[in-house]
Amino acid sequence: MQRRTFVQALAAAGALGGLPFSVGRSLAAAGKSGGAVSVDDLPPLEGDITLYLGRGEGGLYENVLEAIRKRNPKLNLQIRRGSTAALANTIVAEARAGVRRADIFWAVDSGAIGMVSDAGLARQLPADLTGQLKTGFRYPQWAPVTGRIRTLPYNTGRLAPEQIPDSVMALADSDFSIGWAPAYASFQSFVTAMRLLEGDKVTGDWLRGIKARAKSYAGELGVVMGVERGEVDLGFANHYYTLRLKSGKPDASVDLAFSNGDAGCLVNASGILALSEGDLPINFIRYLLTREVQSYLASEAYEIPLVEGVAAPQGLPPLDTISPPKVDLTQLADLRPTLDLMRSVGVL
């Protein structure tokens, strides 16, 4: 796994050269301590910048961007929106044509980040910035913004937590009825992680085993609602669907279980990278890692803060009590072998 090395290798003082002394000192301290920085400690953003924004949490990312705009009246922020995969392809295609329109790219899917990064288009990030992120989420060329964890939502009327195995692989041999959304991007990233961890043959056998007892849904909120209605015993879904359902329906018959150290509890992340030189793209990224933005996305979108010192959303155990597998998230970019495998076993 590609982590930590860059932080250890870079001297923070050198990377902070473009900032005023007091701000630089504050950020350096935050970077060293691994704590979140307040927006009050950041320099104002000034100038023109173009963001490519992957379609995300239906308006909450927009609220963040609008707040950044209001706080920085001299910032001329242009935004191009679209699906994350399409924008990643666009950035790579523009680069091949000798054009760069985006200064920063905020993607809901780290796989798309990997695609742009692999094309050699992402800038190195300063150590004090990556140092704010939790251990395990420090990458030299992109910053995870918030996380989401794969979970096993289960029907509390049909299963007790101790009945659920702590290995996602064991579910293929269980008697449980299972809800899944194989066409859903998050599910496909999870299968990609399983391929990387377990290999294609084991993953193919697992898919066949689950298929025999699975009920398909169009999306993962549908999976969670199906679990809650008792249509299936448990399902595969990102954590926030269950938390949001329970927020709207506190007596919902659904709770979360986690597997241990396998793809079943993969933590994936939205992420941002800088494409153009200068302080502005880097400082823009700093705003997304502030205590205020991280707290906002945790409380309003139920996303997992990836900066040290910011509380996880209510209803989710602390991240350090979960044992996600060690997977380089950017390796999740290559979906083709996963889709081929899913088709070959008749899942898609």
Place this chain on the structure above:
Amino acid sequence: MQSLSRVRNQFGLLFGLFAMLAAGQVSAHGAVGDHVNDLKGHLDQYTEEVQWLIGKFGGVVDTYEKRGQKAADSDALAGFWEEVDFHLAIETNHVPTYASIWQGIYGIKQAIDKGAPVSAVREEQVELEHTLWQALGAVKLAAQYQEKGLLAEVQTTENEPTTMPATLEDIKHRLDRVVAKYAEKLPEAATTIVHDTYLQRFEGVEGALIEQDAALVEDLEKDFNVTLPQALKRNASVDDVRDVVKAMQVKLDRAKALLVKAEKDRKDVF
């Protein structure tokens, strides 16, 4: 008026050339010329086109009455409609009426194709004529709004809605297009719109919505994934599909009110 080309001659070759050069947006039926962004300047053209269409549709029905089914070219009906610029004027301004026009055209065609009594075909014809005049009225109203600057310019690229209420409005509009495509006898295109709308739009708002009203999300989930796709698949009538869509749009309005209120109560970022 015998042919549309004669109608267009009144507007001159220059307009046609300019429209081609200015065309940017691609719709289901080709490039959108600039006329949709200057409705008032083209109302006379649209009026003549409606009259031309009524004459053409009536001609097919007259032939059916006088010379029977074989002589009446029912396939030509859709072609007449596709030929006029008015087609795009109503498609870009009032999709529900656009869908009704397609429904009316196929109402005549199917009545002729199954050898229905002339009186039944005439009923369909009269219904379609009413719809066409209604459509012209809708375009005239849109022209007034456009002149006052109250109507957004037809864009050359699709705009992504940036707020949840805007997303819900976009979903409602897309559902209108589902009815239009279905009325146009393109059920697969209609089904694709439903699927894409669910994944690209509804998925983005349902997380926030479920915090406000879980039962409403369950209802809409079922509508998107079961009720509407099944109606499209089982050859339901256009009216039945429209009823499903209208019921969904009422629920989406409720969703919008809930999300607008939730957004007011939401904490600030900074």
